[in-house]
Amino acid sequence: MTNTMSGRVDALRTAIDGQVLLPDDPDYDRAALIWNGAIDRSPAVVARCASAADVASALRWGQECGLEIAVRGGGHSVAGAAVIDGGLTIDLSPLTSVVVDPVARRARCGGGASLAQLDAACQEHGLAVPAGTVSHTGVAGLTLGGGFGWLSAMAGLSIDNLISAEIVLVDGRVVRASSHEYPDLFWALRGGGGNFGVVTEFEFQLHPVGPLVHLGMFFFELGRAEEAIRLGRKFFVDSPRTAGGAIACVNAPPAPFVPEEAHFAPGVALVVAGFGAADEHAAMIAPLREAGPLFELVTPMPYVALQQMLDDGAPWGVRAYEKGLYLEDLTDAAVDAIAASIRAKRSPMSQLLLFPLGGAYRDVPDEATAFGGSRSARYAAAIGGITLDPQMFDDERQWVRSTWAALRPFSAGRGSYVNMMAEFEDDQVRAAYGSKYERLALIKTVYDPRNVLRSNANIKPA
């Protein structure tokens, strides 16, 4: 490092309360680590920000030094958006505080918190925010792109429950955006990703959930894939808002409830998360039991355990590639294409997840937020090529691409979910936002005219 650069780093160290880490610092490797082990990048500097004022100083400093700037919430962007070779990472991991107001049913959550931290604090009061299905994911990136999971049918996306956000703009101003303060910015934040500033605090509306909820998981062998997907299709069309779930084309885990001969077997799991009464859940899942799955798991469980149930299937450091799309519906032809694709996958960790999009998700008008997905789509498909074996990674990536191409004819107009892009191709980002892109570009011009924040599903200033 040159003397000039080292002098500048000293200036940043003086300016912020959080740690400033360089590649030879002992904590650097951990700070520069992201979830996707397929991405190996080394930022020149990681600024661990402990406050909005720290973020403002780091943003100013990075621009003065002419460094490319990335923002890290939970580090789960499959594209590795939180790290740039030779750039500055503004790392929000110290900002994990979650403060719950159980009377108003609201939570204020730091911009570096994980879903696990948010869930744990809210569940102390029997409350929850709809969010994702793997608890080590970051609240920030997930929310800014949309955020769906088990509670989407009951309470919508994470952004549908966002009341306000504290955000540091690239010029260093700290503002709060809500429906009545900076409403254009607030609209853009709800789906437009990290394009408009660095969010240091999210304020969410909460819903009574649990603490005990009901799981029903029914696993069908690969030979019955078409039948199982059609069964799931019928189930989720009829299911009430209190049921979330997924049609999960996965391999059976080596878990105690799985017969040993079925460990790692490929197939289709119909997963139902019931947030209503126990007897309602039992009646609802009866047709799935009667279909005679290879094995099942039907049990009450704490909501936080449901939120962690899939954590081990997607551990830190795996090599991953992902693409997503929305399906207008699961036609028979789409079911056949999905079944053919899952027969072609090799890694037991690779998966094709179909999240039904009903209930509260569809209540929100399309134009009410900047969310890239269509509110009339019936399913979000997440195609993940995941492996621990470096030799298999190219094949899994190819599997994702060919599966995505095979499902494109059934997709609901718009392209992918921006949070499921392993590559931010410009045409795909534009396609994801459709006619909203122009409005987002105008808002980007107001808040980040020089496109300082571009390590993301980038919206270019108009």
Ligand code: FAD
């Ligand atoms: P990061 O890599 O830290 O950030 C992602 C993007 O957001 C980057 O562009 C970053 O610059 C920006 N960003 C992060 N923090 C801030 C901030 N505070 N202010 C401004 N910009 C910021 N999505 C779902 O909707 N539902 C799911 O169930 C789901 N499950 C997932 C499971 C796994 C294992 C993984 C890897 C991803 C999953 N996702 C899911 C996708 C997830 O929403 C995205 O990967 C999301 O980007 C993760 O956010 P993060 O903060 O962890 O990531």
